[in-house]
Amino acid sequence: MFDWISSLRQSIxxxxxxxxxxxxxxxxxxxxxxxxGHVFLLRRKSNGSAVIxxxxxxxxxxxxxxxxxxxxxxxAIVQSAATVAVVGRDVVQQRFLQDPAFAKTWADHxxxxxxxxxxxxxxxxxxxxxxxLDAWLDDGVDLPAKGQWRDIAEEIGTTPEALYRELSRRRxx
Amino acid sequence: MFDWISSLRQSIxxxxxxxxxxxxxxxxxxxxxxxxGHVFLLRRKSNGSAVIxxxxxxxxxxxxxxxxxxxxxxxAIVQSAATVAVVGRDVVQQRFLQDPAFAKTWADHxxxxxxxxxxxxxxxxxxxxxxxLDAWLDDGVDLPAKGQWRDIAEEIGTTPEALYRELSRRRxx
DNA sequence: CGTCCGCTTGACTCAGATCAAACTTGGTGG
DNA sequence: CCACCAAGTTTGATCTGAGTCAAGCGGACG
Numbered sequence: 151m152f153d154w155i156s157s158l159r160q161s162i163x164x165x166x167x168x169x170x171x172x173x174x175x176x177x178x179x180x181x182x183x184x185x186x187g188h189v190f191l192l193r194r195k196s197n198g199s200a201v202i203x204x205x206x207x208x209x210x211x212x213x214x215x216x217x218x219x220x221x222x223x224x225x226a227i228v229q230s231a232a233t234v235a236v237v238g239r240d241v242v243q244q245r246f247l248q249d250p251a252f253a254k255t256w257a258d259h260x261x262x263x264x265x266x267x268x269x270x271x272x273x274x275x276x277x278x279x280x281x282x283l284d285a286w287l288d289d290g291v292d293l294p295a296k297g298q299w300r301d302i303a304e305e306i307g308t309t310p311e312a313l314y315r316e317l318s319r320r321r322x323x
Numbered sequence: 324m325f326d327w328i329s330s331l332r333q334s335i336x337x338x339x340x341x342x343x344x345x346x347x348x349x350x351x352x353x354x355x356x357x358x359x360g361h362v363f364l365l366r367r368k369s370n371g372s373a374v375i376x377x378x379x380x381x382x383x384x385x386x387x388x389x390x391x392x393x394x395x396x397x398x399a400i401v402q403s404a405a406t407v408a409v410v411g412r413d414v415v416q417q418r419f420l421q422d423p424a425f426a427k428t429w430a431d432h433x434x435x436x437x438x439x440x441x442x443x444x445x446x447x448x449x450x451x452x453x454x455x456l457d458a459w460l461d462d463g464v465d466l467p468a469k470g471q472w473r474d475i476a477e478e479i480g481t482t483p484e485a486l487y488r489e490l491s492r493r494r495x496x
Numbered sequence: 497c498g499t500c501c502g503c504t505t506g507a508c509t510c511a512g513a514t515c516a517a518a519c520t521t522g523g524t525g526g
Numbered sequence: 527c528c529a530c531c532a533a534g535t536t537t538g539a540t541c542t543g544a545g546t547c548a549a550g551c552g553g554a555c556g
Contacts, residue, residue, distance in 0.1 A: 193445065195458075201445045215434035215441075218427065223438070247427065250420040254391060257419070257426070260433035261388035265396070267440040272366075272374045274447035275480040277513075278543070288368060300502070307448045312544055314504060450545075451511070469521095470534070485512055487535060497556105504551075513542080520535070526528090 151209050152183050152235060154255045158245060160237045165189075171212065171226035171234070178219055181242045182212040187232025193224040202304070204263075205229075214259055217242060274307045279316045282306040293317075324382050325356050325408060327428045331418060333410045338362075344385065344399035344407070351392055353409045355385040360405025366397040378402075387433060390415060447480045452489045455479040466490075 162185070165171065171182055171189060182189070184206045191204035191213055203224055206212045216222055217239065245252050273285045286306050287293070294302070303313040335358070338344065344355055344362060355362070357379045364377035364386055376397055379385045389395055390412065418425050446458045459479050460466070467475070476486040 201448060203441045203445060215437040218431055218434065246430070247423040250423075250426070253423070253426045253430070254420065257430060257433060258391055260430060260437060261390065261392070264388040264433060264436050264440060267437060267444060268376045271440055271444040271447060272376055274444055276374075285368065285374065297502070309545060310502080311504085311546085314502095315544085318504075473534070482513060483535080484514085484537090488512085488537085491536075499556090500554090502551105502553090504549100506549085507547090509544100509546080511543100511545095513540105515540085516538085518536080518538105521533090522531105523533105524529105524531085526530100 160235045165228045165232045169228045183235040185233040188229040333408045338401045338405045342401045356408040358406040361402040
């Protein structure tokens with residue numbers, strides 16, 4: 151899955167649900183490559199509620215945008231028990247600067263994340279649940295199994311109830 | 324504005340409103356650095372309506388995520404007459420692969436775009452205009468001059484009227 | 497077998513989208 | 527200099543999508 155980091159000195163760590171990989175304003179010391187489980191990147195608002203910035207699962211690099219930054223600008227919390235390959239930030243930096251092929255792979259990852267996030271932002275700027283769901287489905291993605299509908303609701307910026315209703319409306323039409 | 328590309332062979336082109344810089348599925352031949360004017364990156368949905376993926380203005384790289392991609396996955400259309408520095412894609416690629424400092428600058432640029440877009444998605448997932456405006460202002464950005472309020476409304480995913488009302492509410496309180 | 501969680505559906509309410517009309521401002525041309 | 531036009535702003539009236547609260551259902555799992 152992460153062939154392209156296999157040559158980097160790394161440690162494989164287990165994290166339990168609820169653990170933090172890092173907090174906002176922590177200095178950036180490591181890069182995290184998610185092998186299994188789910189880790190969310192989120193920012194807490196003043197009123198206590200949280201906004202999810204990234205959902206990293208198997209194959210994702212967590213907070214890839216922080217490679218050349220001094221400190222994190224958000225928290226990373228484990229959503230479901232995760233296996234994570236942890237690599238020193240400076241190791242990755244050095245490799246980036248010395249190995250053009252690695253730099254290219256890294257840039258590809260950043261580019262993919264840009265496309266994904268832009269897409270999410272544009273879905274969120276649509277007005278109705280129906281439009282958002284259409285746009286979300288336009289990707290060629292199929293509707294996932296029942297247990298994950300709530301996640302989609304969150305992803306397209308609505309409540310589970312509103313999504314259930316829209317789906318039910320489509321079922322009967 | 325684009326010191327970091329000044330050493331690349333480029334041509335400065337003028338584009339009129341309504342012109343296309345490229346279409347979806349076109350092979351990627353050039354990178355576009357916007358010097359003035361506005362260019363939108365958009366995807367047409369199956370029903371014909373369009374979703375805006377990026378608003379590039381002075382200082383933006385258009386479709387930076389496509390540097391290593393075979394073809395574009397969206398259209399680029401000029402919104403208001405624009406001056407664009409056009410550089411051969413392979414020139415940028417080569418420079419990226421040969422000059423680590425350039426690669427780092429490019430990666431920084433991608434990372435900044437990720438953060439910006441994540442932040443936009445974060446704002447759009449808030450429920451009320453008041454919350455969105457607060458979040459938007461949280462950046463330390465000041466409210467711009469009157470002529471640009473409509474753009475903010477679009478940016479935070481609401482209508483001009485709704486934003487005007489919210490602003491008027493704050494003025495009298 | 498009971499508990500938990502996600503799904504379903506109903507009822508109520510409200511923020512904001514939409515439509516509409518008036519006012520401000522800046523620019524253009526006579 | 528002023529008439530005129532376009533675009534942005536302000537404010538009102540109306541309507542609706544969806545958020546919220548609530549009650550019931552069904553499958554998974556200890």
